[in-house]
Amino acid sequence: RRVHGAVSPCDDHPNHACAFVVELHKRFTRLQRDWNTPVRLHVAVSTGTVYVGSAGNHQTNAFHVIGEAYTIVRQLSPLSHMLGATSVATEATVTRCSEAFLFRPIDVVSTSDAPNVKFVLFELLGEKLNVELNDKYLSEYNEGFHRFASGDYEGAKNYLSSWLNIYPEDSQGKRVWSLCSSPSRSSSPYCRKLPSSELVPHNS
DSSP states (O other): OOOTTSSSOOTTHHHHHHHHHHHHHHHHHHHHHHHTSOOOOOEEEOOSOOEEEEEEOSSOEEEEEESHHHHHHHHHHHHHHHHTOSEEEOHHHHHHHTTTEEEEEEEEEEESSSTTOOEEEEEEEEEGGGOOOOHHHHHHHHHHHHHHHHTOHHHHHHHHHHHHHHOTTOHHHHHHHHHHHOTTOOSSOOOEEEOGGGOOOOBO
16 A cells, blocks of 8 residues: 655645556556566556554554545455556545546445445546547446446446447446346435445554
């Protein structure tokens, strides 16, 4: 785990973190090519205040990271794997980095500790200058997701169908469309609840 802005202060730490993730994926792509072996990498980026430093006594002393942003990112890393997204980010990160990087929403989550507090999870697609996506069609996906998150599943399917006509192999578009069509879907807005048992701060 990497903590940007800790130890050495950095005002632009969210953008540095996203740039680090993009470069990390580029290097792993080269490794896959050189080794001719699939290398799976799933990364999460969360922005917020954390407390960083050594804690313990003269017998045991370890470097610790404590704070909500760190707690959330620990949960989101395995969730990104489950969702099939290589890189995910919280809304706080998107707010700070949307000028340089391209994101799209892929899930709505809450924790057992605060079930009434929902937050949108975003996929980091890459640097804006290097992502080959048509903004017009991406707006179709974004509107579809917005309607999905608000509980308008039929409206969401219409927009997502337009998106999938252009990008039929997009796994996130297909996943959200299938959630809209699920026979078990209730009339209330969708939200994935994260178990609090996995939100315990760990050493870094």
